[in-house]
Amino acid sequence: MKQINRRKFIQSSSILGFSTLFFSAASSNILSLSSNGFDILIKNGAIIDGTGKKEFIADIGIKSGLIAAIGNLSDAEAKTTIDSKGLKVAPGFIDIHSHTDTDLIINPKAESKIRQGVTTEITGQDGFSFGPLGGPELEITLKNFKEDYGEELTWRTIDDFLDNFSKRKFSINLATMVGLGSIREFVVGLDDRAATAEELTRMQNEVKIAIEAGAIGLSTGLEYTPGSFANTSELIELCKAAPEYARVYATHMRNEDDTVLEAINEAIEIAEKSKSRLQISHLKVSGKSNWQKADDALALIDKAIERGLEVHADRYTYVAYHTNLSNLFPLWSRDGGNEKFLERLKDKSLIGKIREYSEKKVSNLDGDWNGVLISSVGKKEFKDQYQGKTIKQISEEKNLEPFGAIVNILLETENNVMMMGFGMEESSTEKILAHPRVMISSDAGSHAPYPPMNKSIAHPRAYGTFPRAIAKYQRERKICLLEEMIKKMTSLPADKLNLKDRGRIAVDKNADIVIFDYNKIQDKATFTEPHQYPEGIPYVIVNGEVVIDMGEHTGAMPGKLIRS
């Protein structure tokens, strides 16, 4: 009842001008509100509302987790007042491709994300979601989870995952996709074969169950096992199974380098035939020989849009990707699992062929062996020797030729090592980021510069993606207007995902707000020193509670779990 009255009040007040009505005491509702005032009043800021509209100076009143008024509120009272003179006030950023997933169990403060101004994360990406869980590697998943998080993984379905998380407290809002790779593993297993008709029906059923439970779309990772075993028609049929309101198809495509254009065509075909709304994850043209394909890639997207399809993409603001070191080795050499891979690395009859493939792949990176940076090593005793160094450096220190050095690392660590690959460059990155249908995403989990979240060298994108988009690509490089850059982080992802109550500064929206200093905002994380918070973001508000106050985390945990 209270809610309805308050909403009615806000509607009338936003038409008539809030501050006049606020003190005119025309009805009992207004009186009760004025006696309490706002929870938070943000004064004198330059509001960038998230829609792309030009910024304007106004005050914002926040009450009960919602934006209650926008305008001249100079006479209003509030429990907390933030003077934002000289600062920009924007909707909280929405990270549309996040790997935070279960990171929140040990990092409920979501440090590396909230400090960037991210207030909502969309996980369950690249075909992997935390439900449905099953299939041949469930035991390994359970064991790893226990090791990583110190607790038992008790849920098996998306519904139970969401239930479990809804009982926890964290600083950020979270929503999840359902991964078609997870569904395939659950129903078909890890075999490289087409699904039978009966399996396809079961997978479709799992899609429906997950969406009804609250997953907000579908994701694939077609360069990973077992997602890569799904053919185009299987993916079309699975997308069709989703109810229309959640039929968003977010895809890490089948290829991002030599056959990236073919991969974009496949993604468009899947969306077109299943009537899905396409979201191409971390769009890139990787490898020197492919950099010139950026225009063609974007043209394919534009042509699909002209035909009436809804196509968007997202991209992080860095030129290096982050993956397993073994990714530099041919797929056949990794077939059958870890042990077989390590055996093949020692097999003199095979190593020549493996070397040929790996050296060719590395030669397509920027800086050759300098373009491979070891980011984390699973075995403690090797951390100092390798972590944070390029293969070129390591090979010089060890007096080995580079390929020999890389094989050595894999054998010593038993293939438990991650790398950054400098496969991209600035010009194509700028073209992609500037495209009006491209949003900003971190493609990273939530880290913190203290234990246990700092044990590996994170990709700097975990700390710097969003401030870097503003500082480097907008302020310095001017690839688009500031209002347009903010739109890529707010209303664009909100509209894509049907998050009707977020992504805009408007009356009645959830009060997710970031306040930043345009001249000072700066990412600080680097590839060798990634665990550094950005600067120039003094306030972040989530659901009407201040989480970052004068640059410091308040410990507030107002995050909500979002279901479709």
Ligand SMILES: [Zn+2]
């Ligand atoms: Zn991905």
